[in-house]
Structures are given as C-alpha cells and as structure tokens.
Amino acid sequence: IGTTKFTVVGVMAEKGLVSGVDYDGFVYIPITVVFQKFVPSQMAEDRVRTIYVQAESQETMASAILQIESLLARRHDVEMDSPDFTVQTQQDIIDTQEATTAAFRSLLAWVAGVSLLVGGIGIMNIMLVSVTERTREIGIRQSVGATPADIRWQFLTEALMLSLVGGLIGVVAGVSGAWLFGASGDMRTVIVPSSILLAFGSAAAVGVFFGYFPATKAAQLDPIEALRHE
Template sequence: MKPLEFLRVAWESISRNKLRSLLTMLGIIIGVASVIIMIAISSGTEATIEEQITGLGSNLVFVTANFTRAGFGFGGPQGGRSSGLVFDDAFAIAEEISGVKAVVVEQPSSENVKFENITLSGVSILGTTSDFPSVRDMEIDQGRYFNQIEIDRKQKVAVLGSSLAAELFGESNSIGQTVTVDTTKLVVIGVLQEKGLVGDVDFDSRLYTPITVVFQKFTPSQFARFRGDRVRVIYVEIEELDRINDTILQIELLLAKRHDVSLEEADFNLTTQQAIIATQEATTAAFRSLLAWVAGVSLIVGGIGIMNIMLVSVTERTREIGVRQSVGATPADIRWQFLTEALLLSLAGGVIGVIAGAGGSWLFGEIGGMRTVIVPTSILLAFASAVIVGVFFGFYPANKASQLDPIEALRYE
C-alpha cells in the first residue's frame, strides 16, 4: 500500500467515527492549547518585568532602612543607636564615597491636594532632591524640576506627575498655579512626562516637592525627626558598574560607622538593580518552568487519551481488522493504518489546539486582564510535541492491532 492510500483509509475511518475522533483529539487539543496559552502568559509577564527593569534607572544602588534591626524606639534597649536612615546619611555618602555620581533621597507622605474646586484625597507626596529626574529616568514635560537652592531654602514649589497634572488642570497650563497640599500652598514649577507603572509604583500620579518641605510640613509626627530627618530610600547612582561591589562596601562601612552598628546587625539594606533584576528573572524562570511542566503533563495526558481511545477502537474494530487480514493485509499494513490514524488525529488536534491556544491567549489578555504574548516558536513546539505524542502513544494500540490473529479477529463478536 502506498502512503497516500494509508492516508485515505485513515481519513475514511476518522470521518466514519466523528464523535470518537473528536474525543480522541480532545486531549491533544487541550494539551496544545495549554502549551501555547501558558507560554503566552509567561512571555507576557516577562515582557512586563523587562519594561519595569528598564524603568528602574541605571547603575542604581538602593539604600533602605532595615526596621527589623533598627527598632522603632528612640530610647529603647538599643539606646544610642540609630533608628533608620536620615537625610544627613545621604550627604555623607555624596561627600565621602568616591565613584558616586548622584545621591537622591525620597520621603513619601500622603495628603489631600486642592486646586480651585477640585480636591484629590490621598495623593502621594514625594520629597526628593534635585537629581531625582536623572537618577530615576524621568523626563520634564513642561517647566523645570526644583534645584538645590530651592531645597536649601525650603521653597514651597511642586512638580506634578503627568496624570496628576491632568486631573487637576486638565488641558490648561499648570505652571505658576498654586495648589494646596494639606494646608500648605505650593507653586507648580514643572510637569513630568508620562512614565507609567514601575513595579506597583505609579510615577505619574505623584506630587514631587523638595525633601526639606516634606520634613518641615508633611512628616507625620515630630518624634520621627528626633535624630534627624528620616528618609525612606537613598538612591545612589554610581559612575562605574565594574566597581559597584567596592562602592557598596564603602557605603556599608560608612553607614555602619555613622549608625554605630556592626555590619552584621546593620539597620539598613543595600540592594542593587542587578540584584532586583536577578530576583525577578529567577522568579520568572521558576514560573516559566512550572508552566512548562503543567503544559508537558497536559500533553502527556492528551497522549494517554489518544492511546485509550485507540485501544478501545482496536477492540471495537477487531472484526474489521480480521476482514482486512483475510483479504491480504499484512501486520505492517494494519500497524500503518492505525499509526496513520493516530498521526492524522494528532495533527488535526494540533491544528485545532493552535487555534484554541491563540484564541485562549487573546481571551486571557482581553477578559482575564493578563498580558499575553503569543510566541511563534511555542506554536511550533506545541504542534511538534502533539504529533510526537500522538505517534508515540498511537504505536502501542497500532502494534496490538497488527498482532491480532486473523481467525480470532474474524470470530470476535
């Protein structure tokens, strides 16, 4: 028999048993679709993370307070020790550490912001220093950012995030207008370009003001300033990435000395952008391999489904096999017939699965609110594995069929 004849015979047999054929394909359809959807989801997540990482800015070292070590007291058991990072730490880093390009601090607050008859509650207020836009990769859209002189003089000025500016002023020009933050009036001197979400932080909905203004006006309680003006984060932008570990060590030693603690029980944490990237990459990799396993398992389950129904089919068609043998079909003919059927079924299942996978990925994106990216190689991969699985699991039933004794097969009721 020629291959084309096998295909024809297989096709006839498949189309004669439409429901059974569909059930056989179901496992493969689900398997292929889930491989494509899962890869689409994990690629979508990766793309999001990648964008966030680019949004972090370059060559950054993050210094944060370690509250578990520092304790909240100002005269507690660890009396005499520091309670977190203070503004002066930033100055010390900028002055005493070599290879530092810029140091920026950040102290947040949350206040009501009012302009004319518009009041926004719970707006994130961020006290920063003048290098903040360059260190955090923010671009100025209109006006300018505040400078060192304004910080030193505690000038009541504000720079608005793009969405905050739109909410307060709409299309009209905001520069020179006065907004009321809590009870303090701030003059708007600039608006930032849109940056979007970075991690879970919305850069565009915040109001930026000199850190000295935050210390003076928006620090919740005075005791927080007991040992100096506290800051949440110090960003240190370094000049040479190669020397980053050396710089980190210098900062650690400096801060430990200033806070009067040993390095082992430091009340601060240093994290690099690389470390964050590595953590997120490891998380995605774990996520991806988990999805790969789930998808792989569903493909195997699909293959077992094919095998199950093919086995039932062989039993059901025992007599047909007997008839074919009696008119001259060799064991190889029978084996090829069933293998071709398995191959056709898994090919068809693969095609339907690809369509279902693409549709499902789209649906997850539209309705599930997940970001999905359909990867062409995932289609190829899913399709190829479907065919391999189909043939692999089709072989046993096909072989079983070919080994039937013609007399027994003809007698089978």
C-alpha cells in the same frame, strides 16, 4: 496633589515600563514636603523604607556601595557586619528576577510534561478500545489484502489526528487567553510562532508515541480470529 498645589520645574527623560512599572508616570517632590504635607509627624521617622541611589559609573559601583553601607551603619548605630538594612544593586535585582523566571519556567515545564503524559495515556486507552471494538473490521481488511503495515499506519494516523486536534484546541485556547490578558492589562503579550510549532510538534510526537502500541496490536491480530470476533 490632593489639595496641595505644586509647580512643575522639570520633566524627566522618558524611561518607559520597567518590570511592569511605568516610571514615566511618577511625580518627584522633596521628601521634607512629603513629611510636612502627607505623613503625620509621629510616623515620619519610620516612613523611609527604600532609598534609590545612582552611581556615577559602573566602575564606581563598588565604592559607592561601601560608602552607602558605611553611612547607613553610622546613622543606624549598628556594626557593618550586622546591619539592619540591605543594599542591592540593579544586577542583584535582575539576578533575582531571572532566578524566579527560571523556577517558574521549570514549574511550567513539569506541568506541561505531566499534561502530555496524561494526554498520551488517554490517547493510548482510546485507541486500545477502538482496536477492540473494530477487531472484526480489521479482520475484513486483512482478508481483502491489507498488510500489517497498512493496519499499523491506519491506527497511527488516527492517533496522530486525535492528538493534533487536541493540540489545535490548546493553541487556540492559549492564544485567546494571551490576547485577553494583554487586552485587559497594561502589559502587552507577544505570541511567538515557534511556541505554536512546538505545541503542534509535541502533540504529534505524543500521538505517534502513545499510538504505536495500539497500532502494533491491531497489526498483529490474526485474521481468522479477528473475523470470528463479535
């Protein structure tokens, strides 16, 4: 390490990646050697920030925590009820990570919801403009026998196709972004097929929901007034 030579006396059991950290790439050396070789003496006292302790079993976890807290309180010369340190178990860390993940998912859900709302309003506006511009075409179709249901279905289909094209673009962009992220980093990304189906389903639902009003407006046009429209 640097210019200091060390002798390898053992290899730890494989652990793999944990929370993005490769524990198989760690090198363990005595802390006294760290202070002697790598840390200036005036800083050594302050350099220990974290200590990892492994209990014998899950049943002895609570007892081990009490012993650690008692020992650190004596070493730091503080009271047990006002410590200047914290003791965390692996479960505490997992709970914190899960809470953070849940908050992040909620944020993404809100962003996705707002995006769908904005996209749906955009589709509705486009379809309303389309109905206005094609009023005469609608009147001609009605005059040759098209029913209100036919007109409604035509515009609903157009809104659905418009939203599905947007959903396809979003899926392609998302999959490409995930692939690039996985290819450029140490973390592997996984594409879940159900999420792709959910994306298309959401896009279809938005298209039908926001396209229904323009489609109904087109279906309710008076044929005579529609034919007179310029």
